[in-house]
Amino acid sequence: YVESCKLFLALVPTLPHDDFEDVSCNYCTWLDRGWCRLEIWCNLLSHHREAPMILVRDADQAEFAMPIHWVHSSAQEGNFAVESDRKKVAQVMRTAFRSKLASLKGNREQVDLFRYLAAIKYRLLQLPCPSLSLESFMD
Numbered sequence: 218y219v220e221s222c223k224l225f226l227a228l229v230p231t232l233p234h235d236d237f238e239d240v241s242c243n244y245c246t247w248l249d250r251g252w253c254r255l256e257i258w259c260n261l262l263s264h265h266r267e268a269p270m271i272l273v274r275d276a277d278q279a280e281f282a283m284p285i286h287w288v289h290s291s292a293q294e295g296n297f298a299v300e301s302d303r304k305k306v307a308q309v310m311r312t313a314f315r316s317k318l319a320s321l322k323g324n325r326e327q328v329d330l331f332r333y334l335a336a337i338k339y340r341l342l343q344l345p346c347p348s349l350s351l352e353s354f355m356d
Contacts, residue, residue, distance in 0.1 A: 318335060
């Protein structure tokens, strides 16, 4: 469904948690959730142009989200209510990265995005980083 979006809208007002007294949910807790991080990354890794991400924090407060808030956050390092979901999210992330990199390879108009994603892939996916030569990185 993220691939079909023209706009990525996150409803993140500060509200009390349903299950835990004295705990609030807000934009920061939303960013900590693994499934929410996956949705954000799927937006970035979409084959279509990335949909603008708008945060709605209150009835009268909406703003564009900046990647600095989440670009270093791996989806599988997020919080999960069901621990086995971590492996599912990791698999979706690997598939999305592989697909995006394959679509960008050889595209001279988006070579910077290709190189950026190739550079962060192993850290974000928590994979062992192979030794790369400068030539293979520049390909």
